[in-house]
Amino acid sequence: MSSSAQAPRRRTRGGGGAARRAERTAVHIEAAKYIERNIPNFEVLNEEAMQIIETNAETILAEIGVNFPDNPAALKRWADAGAEIESERVRIPRGLARALIKTAPSEYVQHARNPDRNVRVGGNSMVLAPVYGPPFVRDMEGGRRYATMDDFDKMVKLIYMSKWIHHSGGTVCEPTDVAVNKRHLDMLYSHMTLSDKPYMGSVTAPERALDSVKMSEILFGESIANKTVMTSLININSPLTFDDIMMGAMEVYAQNNQACIVSPFIVGGAMAPVSVAGTLTQVLAEALAGVAYNQLCNPGAPVIMGAFVSSIDMNSGAPTFGTPEASKILFGAGQLARRLKLPFRSGGSLCGSKLPDAQAAYETANTLNAALLGGVNFCLHAAGWLEGGLVTSFEKFVMDADQLGVLHSIAKGVDMSENGQAMDAIREVGPGGHFLGCDHTQRNFKDSFWKSGILDYKPFETWQDDGSRDTMTLANEKVKRMLSEYTQPAIDPGIDEALKAYIADRKISEPDAFG
Template sequence: PDFFKLHARNPDRTIAIGGNSIVFMPGYGSPFVTDLDAGRRYATIEDFYKFVKLTYQSPYLHHSGGTVVEPVDVPVNKRHLDMVFAHLTLSDKPFMGGVTSPERARDSINMARIVFGSDFLDQNAVIQGNININSPFVFDETMSGALREYAAANQCVCVSPAIFGGAMGPVTPAAIAAQTLAEAMTGIALAQLVRPGCPVVMGSFHSTMNLRTGSLTFGTPEANLVNMALSQLGQRLGVPVRSGGGQITAANTPDGQAMQDSANAMWTTVMSGSHQVWHAVGWLEGGLTMSYEKFIMDLDNCGALLRMIQGMEVSEATLSKQSYLETGPGENFLSTSHTLANYTTANYETILPDTGPYETWKENGSPSAADQANRIWKEMLTNYKPPAMDDTIKSQLEEFVASRKEEMPDEWY
């Protein structure tokens, strides 16, 4: 279908995918995390919990994500159980399940069944699976097996070729777009063969490379052109589109380069008409690292972009003829009835940038945007309160996780 609903356990957080909707999600798959206090380090399950909590509290993120970070302190074959449990209990937004084996995909779906019920799940999408293609043109046993599990259960399959120009495909934007379309269509066709009508998303993840050094580059004009083209191709195909962009960067710290790369990529992503945006917050170092500070900095930009795409209303109320009658030439509008009635909602109110005078900023210790973001994410975690969940359902989830872990020896490969 070209439009479907991805149901959340809190019905108020159910989202539409397709049509005129746009869904922002956190980063995906980073094995490292970083913050101003502890620096760069391997991600743990505690970091995973923190990012799920931050996402849950973020009004500009509509989806809890999937493997927000890779919790390397949990055995590889058991991580999916802890991650899905966290998405289901620490948040009530839509989420993604495990895909690193067909069995892990099946576990994820079975956990969703406990929460949503088998009958509801059979007829409605409640979980997504991210199916990557080993570009060029390889569907391995792991990914094709996970795809079959999600499709058979009538759950959302996002088919995402990953092409870095010059490595997994030609260097030219047109070739990258064409190859992405061909690979994605193959995965979509496979999902429909398993279960006709299964909800799908045409995904992509692509990047240019520095052809002198081989390092990945993000937010570049060529990659952004591919974003634009793929959104149009997906709409022509009649399926929702996951953008290959987001607030992505190769920068190693949340600095000017990071925000310039991210802003370039995100602007194109939003304007392209994409329906689902992964890596909307937190991404650093080409995806190797999730930054707590950049999460907040990106989140602020998400809010501004969502406000912008709402457009502006033109009506008698917004043109405000009365304001001109209340003031005279050369007078200000601060005390007009229209200003007083609308001042709290007239403009997007940023959570981050310092707009005060230099002297005040200096007196406050000259904090950078990252310094302010550091304070904000800590406050958010301090103020976190988990969403309500039925005790019986939570107990069933706990029993399922414990049982599955007991059945398997730890694997650390």
């Protein structure tokens, strides 16, 4: 199921042939519905293993504890809830965190300004969102460079034009040409006006989270206290530390009923043990404490349990991606999240390669497939990630976004209808025949096989005659084509002016800061 908006086109004359030609060349902006899985989740932990990990996680919280530095309000909330406080250390009695998170919803709807783009997070759903956070961008013309606001706007347009991506994301690249304390305003405005897909709020300071809330109220024309319109990323400073900036942003969002992804950020061997079971234990302990604190701020606020985990190259110290250990942790964390009845975030187009090459493709495929099979509900970084998250690649973005169609197809499962069984085709063809011309094939061939919008399926001679173009070249051409065909979704002029006025007032209220 998909919805589409069509750009205006000139009326044509000349009968049915001309009409069909006009239809083929018209620009369609398609947006697939979020994935609804019709396949089982892959699991790596048996009941005994899960109980051991859960018991060990409770031991961490009760005996070792977690740190909430520079946050007296958080310490008071925890003390009032029954935790033991020693300086900035919080020790959480066994069972307390689990009791607190019972108020968190098992799923929620994030509303977009276009209701057709609303997404459901949790249950059997999977929402795909783009890369988040890189300070650099890369394309074939400019190479690797610091990102600008123009790059950011181009990425938002590409995301809007990409059928298989359901969510506009947040910091799709870091626009370094805008002051640090003001760039969040421009980024939000870009998501709000250049797209009508759902988006993420700013988390780099509590006051920027509040700006996100206020601008969203302008966009939606009402209070958002009873309408979740943002899902924002709250990273835990692993191991076991909840810094005051992130917690301050989460407090703002929770109190305004906006969703947060509470996510341990772990490089195994550096910020967690090297073993899968040990890392899973730490992931669960951190997630329990973070989600519980979210619910202390506002019981019932929507919240996602996250797990961002990579392994490490012990020679260079660099994080590695697409590894079997990271996949096993993702599968196990998904099981633990479902036992807690929480939506789950993990996975993405993660890779360590410097270019959109074979290494990038292998690592990305390993991680995206694990995310689908492991029951991920919110998949951040689903397209565009390069160089360990330092770079947003335009070409890799469209390559990844194209492959996300594969996930949609796999998630449908197997069609066991009468048409899917195809017994009529088998009877019609019989022994020794072929199925190319049979009735069943003629009725179904257009939709039977997934087809890439980028990859080359031509014979060698035709490929050679067409310029012997590799995948990155084809992706670069598609980037240019998508940007040239981009049509901005309509927005009420009064709302647009109100957003601009808010941004202007906020920008003149404080000097620029680039540090």
